[in-house]
Amino acid sequence: MAAASVAAVAGVALTVTGGSASAAPPGAAGVTRADEIAYLRSLTGNHVLSGQQGGANSDPAQWVRKAHDITGLYPGVWNGDFGFSQDDINNRQTVVDEARTEWANGTIPGLMMHACRPDVATCSFEGGSNPVKGSKLSDAEWSQLITDGSTLNNDYKRKLDQFVPYFQQLKDAGVPVLFRPQHELNEGWAWWGGRPGANGSARLFQITHDYLESKGLDNIIWVWAPKDVAGGASQAASYYPGNAYVDVVGLDVWVNKFPSGDWYQALQTIAGTKPMALAEVGSVPQPAQMAAQPKWTYWNVWMNWLTDPAYNTNDSIKAGYYDARTYNQGEVHIPTGGGTTPPGGSRTGAITGVGGKCVDVAAASSTNGTAVQLYDCNGSTAQSWTIGTDGTIRALGKCLDVTGQGTANGTKLQIWDCNGTGAQQWTAETDGHLKNPQSGRYLDDPAGTTTNATRLQIYDRNTNPWQTWHLPT
Secondary structure, eight states, rough: OEEEHOOOOHHHHHOOOOTTEEEEESSTTTHHHHHHHHHHHHHTTOOEEEEEOOOTTTSSTTHHHHHHHHHSOOSOOOEEEOSHHHHHHHHHHHHHHHHHHHHHTOOEEEOOOOOOOTOOOOOTTTTTTTGGGOOOOOHHHHHTTTSSTSHHHHHHHHHEEEEEHHHHHHHHTTTOOEESSSTTTTTSSSOOOOOTTTTTTHHHHHHHHHHHHHTTTTTTTEEEEOOOOTGGGGGGGGOOGGGGSSSSEEEEEEESSSOOOOHHHHHHHTTSSOOEEEEESSSOOOHHHHHSTTTTTEEEGGGGGGTTTTTTTTHHHHHHHHHHEOTTTTOOOOTTOEEEEOGGGGEEEOOOOOOEEEEEEEEGGTTOOBEEEHHHHOGGGGGOOOEEEEEEEETTEEEEEGGGGOOOOTTTTTOOOOOOGGOOOEEEEEOOOOTTTTTTTTEEOGGGOOOOOOOOOEEEEOGGGGGOOOEEE
């Protein structure tokens, strides 16, 4: 990406601190369901949120912690499940508490429903959600299920009633939540699936939507997600409940490790202007894949598949999280009150200074405390910086950081986990200076040396050329 001077990019003061005055992270007061949907739409074609299915209901952050162990980062989306076993039901409050925690921490929460058939209170997966051992509804039972006021229809609504207090808790706390009911409804493994047409699986999605919304739950973001069954892309629309019922058009990707071209095209046709998501995947999407299919706005890795060597390695996980296209926890900023400033306003590329040298992370290491230095430009990920709308400057999934939150002249720079402190805030000025407002000092190349591996620092503002920096356009 070609570099340009700060002044040339904007012509006016270009401040990266705080982003738009109307942008807020998850957890901030006033972020609405409509704001979040608009935010997801704004990611289309330019950025994607990392995501992780959290774990069993008794420990719904288990696999989020594992993602952090591997990458040093937390995902931008977390997902939980209402579940179907007695243990799941006993721990639903734990799951909803985790949803609130994730929101407070800056991550978008989501929920889904695996469920026993309507007339069964608790079940195991095999023979319960999965009809292989007898839970499949007959055609007559299905007809009853979708008939308002019938026994099975009432049974199903009583099942939904169990979810209402939990959604209400989230509403009362100001938390919009992604919700993915009847996932993979185009395949017959679940009792709710495998029935195309207006009175098929899509009708149950509509019933679910209308019933929960009748309870005043206006904080639900409705995610529709078929499975990438071989040859099924052309039939996907026959399972679609309609635009009035869907906010996010998703895909569960299990037949392949990344969507085939026919599925990507089919979902674009269905989605129109709605955001698209990889609602459930085994493999962390890689940078080249996301560049080839840029309209996905988040991906969600299914629990322990994260560490399944047939699907992921530590390096491939890091590549997905560290991709300049990917936003993780701390990088999610949602315009509020009808604001339109998207995170796509951020820019990614090299930062160059005196002698045409590049700002570089030593040895391309993502370890906390790694030195930030000047080095020959080489196009590596160690020299790919994202100038965010939240005031941060990021590479390799970490933030440009003033060591020890120091404020003295000569304090060295490093990369560190993004944590929202003043040591990681930067303001770009029109003449090419980069200021750290907490210290009142500026990004500086000591004595203007152009020797490779010169460690950068903060220093009093001056007019020397070694405080002039060229940001990515």
